[in-house]
Amino acid sequence: xxxxxxxxxxxxxxxxxxxxxxxxxxxxxxxxxxxxxxxxxxxxxxxxxxxxxxxxxxxxxxxxxxxxxxxxxxxxxxxxxxxxxxxxxxxxxxxxxxxxx
Amino acid sequence: xxxxxxxxxxxxxxxxxxxxxxxxxxxxxxxxxxxxxxxxxxxxxxxxxxxxxxxxxxxxxxxxxxxxxxxxxxxxxxxxxxxxxxxxxxxxxxxxxxxxxxxxxxxxxxxxxxxxxxxxxxxxxxxxxxxxxxxxxxxxxxxxxxxxxxxxxxxxxxxxxxxxxxxxxxxxxxxxxxxxxxxxxxxxxxxxxxxxxxxxxxxxxxxxxxxxxxxxxxxxxxxxxxxxxxxxxxxxxxxxxxxxxxxxxxxxxxxxxxxxxxxxxxxxxxxxxxxxxxxxxxxxxxxxxxxxxxxxxxxxxxxx
Numbered sequence: 001x002x003x004x005x006x007x008x009x010x011x012x013x014x015x016x017x018x019x020x021x022x023x024x025x026x027x028x029x030x031x032x033x034x035x036x037x038x039x040x041x042x043x044x045x046x047x048x049x050x051x052x053x054x055x056x057x058x059x060x061x062x063x064x065x066x067x068x069x070x071x072x073x074x075x076x077x078x079x080x081x082x083x084x085x086x087x088x089x090x091x092x093x094x095x096x097x098x099x100x101x
Numbered sequence: 102x103x104x105x106x107x108x109x110x111x112x113x114x115x116x117x118x119x120x121x122x123x124x125x126x127x128x129x130x131x132x133x134x135x136x137x138x139x140x141x142x143x144x145x146x147x148x149x150x151x152x153x154x155x156x157x158x159x160x161x162x163x164x165x166x167x168x169x170x171x172x173x174x175x176x177x178x179x180x181x182x183x184x185x186x187x188x189x190x191x192x193x194x195x196x197x198x199x200x201x202x203x204x205x206x207x208x209x210x211x212x213x214x215x216x217x218x219x220x221x222x223x224x225x226x227x228x229x230x231x232x233x234x235x236x237x238x239x240x241x242x243x244x245x246x247x248x249x250x251x252x253x254x255x256x257x258x259x260x261x262x263x264x265x266x267x268x269x270x271x272x273x274x275x276x277x278x279x280x281x282x283x284x285x286x287x288x289x290x291x292x293x294x295x296x297x298x299x300x301x302x303x304x305x306x307x308x309x310x311x312x313x314x315x316x317x318x319x320x321x322x323x324x325x326x327x328x329x330x331x332x333x334x335x336x337x338x339x340x341x342x343x344x345x346x347x348x349x350x351x352x353x354x355x356x357x358x359x360x361x362x363x364x365x366x367x368x369x370x371x372x373x374x375x376x377x378x379x380x381x382x383x384x385x386x387x388x389x390x391x392x393x394x395x396x397x398x399x400x401x402x403x404x405x
Contacts, residue, residue, distance in 0.1 A: 029237040030143035030160035037137050037164070056240070069229060070238045087228040089136050089143075092179045093198050 002043050002051045008061040011052065016080035020050045021099060024063065026071040027055060031089040035072045038092050042099075049099045105131045107398050108194050108204035110182050111341075113140025114384045115374025116210035117166040118391030123208075124173035126399040131202060132170060133194075135181040139163030140212045141338075141375065142384060146236045146262070151384045162384070182211075182344050185370070190405045192369060205405060206369045206398040209345060209357055210391060213338035213375045213382070218250070221304030222311075230311035231332045235259040242267045242331050248314050250302060251335035252278040257288050259333055264291045271327050273297045273316055300325075305332065340376050352378050363394035369401055 005011045014020065023039060025032035039051055056063050056071060066075055066082060076084035076098055084098060106128035109116045120132045142148060145159035154162070170177070180196035185207060187193075194202045215233045217223060223231060232238040239262060247267045249260040252274030261284065264270045270293060272278075277298045278285045288294055303315040306326060313328040340355045350365040350372070352358050356379075357372035359365055365372055373390035375382040 026237060026240055028146070028240070029234070030139070030145065030158070030163075031234065031237055033160035034137035034139055034143050034163065037167075069241050070232060071240075072237075091136060091181070 001047065001049070002039060002053060004053045004055075005059060005062070008059065011054070011059070011062055012080075014050065014052060015077055018050070018079065019099065020052060020077045021095070022052045022054055022062075022066075022075040022077060024054045024056055024059075024066070024068045024071060024073045024075065027057065029071050032072040035074075035089050038090065038095065042092055042095055045096065046099060102201070102203055103129075104191070105129050105176075105202065105204040106402050107131075107206045107208060107395070108133060108192070108202050109208045109210060110194070111140065111210035111212055111374070111376070112138040112167070112170075112177070113210060113212050113374055113387065114142060114162075114166060115212070115376075115387035115391040115394075116140075116208065117170050118388040119208045119210060119373055119395040120170045120175045120391075121173060122392045122395035123399065124170070124175050126395065128395075128399055128402070130175045131204070132175050132177045133180045133182065133196075133202070134177070135179065137163075138167040138177075144234050144236070148384060184344060185348060187367070190369065205402045206371065208363075208371045208373055208391070208394045208398060209342075209365075209376060210373045210387075210394075211341040211376050213340050215334065216337045216339045218302050218334065218336060220302055222307065223305060226305055226307065226311045226332075230307075230330065231305070231334060233334055235262050235333050238331070238333075239263050239266050244268050245330040246328065247271070247331045247333060248273060248327055248329045249333045249335065250274070250314075251337075252276060252280065252298070253335065253337065254280040254284065256280065256335035257284045259335060260294065261288050261291070263333065264288075264294050268293065270294045271297060271329065273300050273302065273314065273327070275299070275301060275319070297325075297327075338375070338382075342376060354378075361393075362397045363390055364397060369398070369405070371398055 074086040108131045112134035142159035184195040246269045257280035300316040359372040363371045371394040373394040374387035
């Protein structure tokens with residue numbers, strides 16, 4: 001499931017439960033758009049995985065909480081705690097492995 | 102295991118055009134990509150010289166090209182190729198993910214990646230406060246101070262873009278600015294831009310976060326430290342051809358040597374796009390290479 005986050009409350013309601021992949025992106029960034037492509041493909045293989053898309057411009061609290069400085073940044077959260085961070089466009093097999101681990 | 106007529110490695114403009122031409126020539130096609138469709142164009146904010154398109158965002162053009170391949174039912178898969186071997190007339194393509202594919206022909210369209218400086222602390226701050234993509238990371242430096250390294254077209258264009266966001270932009274280049282004169286004049290006229298010509302980059306400073314760039318004049322030997330919050334490097338590109346070195350098809354710089362039919366010295370293996378030795382690396386020339394390579398490959402498979 002891919003969900004576009006619009007505010008901090010909505011993020012907290014979903015991000016603090018179990019394993020969650022967060023894509024912090026910028027609308028103007030090409031690699032971010034193509035990561036969207038990879039994530040949409042990943043969703044087909046793993047429909048139950050929770051993937052949150054966070055537009056950095058609309059979600060300052062999330063960007064500050066996790067101190068994200070470059071886009072795209074992928075955060076793997078376990079019950080809200082960051083367990084892994086990847087910067088830049090990522091390979092689909094790498095993301096799949098992250099969610100399966 | 103399926104035997105493809107052609108496996109295309111790399112899904113940038115060259116690879117995707119090759120896929121379109123190969124599919125239309127009734128070949129069975131596998132398009133392999135390690136990241137996502139697009140290649141270098143996804144880092145380009147606006148492409149303004151692709152005939153008939155006017156101005157288009159790089160990622161948007163990548164999407165359109167990919168959709169075009171999918172209308173023709175081209176098989177797309179993810180894989181990082183580590184080796185190509187020949188068994189008779191068949192090419193065996195092995196990926197790092199342990200996937201193996203077989204093909205009658207292979208088109209190598211792996212493109213280029215940004216060159217790095219290889220100086221002190223570069224690896225440490227890479228991807229955090231050293232970036233290769235102003236449109237990705239520029240927004241973070243709103244009202245902050247940045248350094249742009251390089252003096253070619255990419256460096257100058259990205260410095261102009263960053264100057265519209267950042268408090269100050271310092272451009273450091275080993276020679277003078279070599280970008281097209283109109284862009285150089287535009288950059289020089291900006292009030293918040295300082296240009297340091299004939300300076301070498303000695304290294305990056307900072308403990309937890311990047312603090313500055315150490316530079317040294319090649320003319321006066323003067324050393325300076327430019328304090329900044331972020332650095333953008335644009336010092337050229339290098340070909341992604343490590344996996345093909347054993348085939349003996351590369352030139353001294355690592356680019357793939359091809360003739361006007363995009364043939365390498367190995368029968369059934371072709372090069373296309375930025376990865377081949379050529380004069381002009383543009384979307385339009387990459388597409389042209391891809392079309393030629395696919396057409397020549399389709400003729401070749403009829404002879405084996």
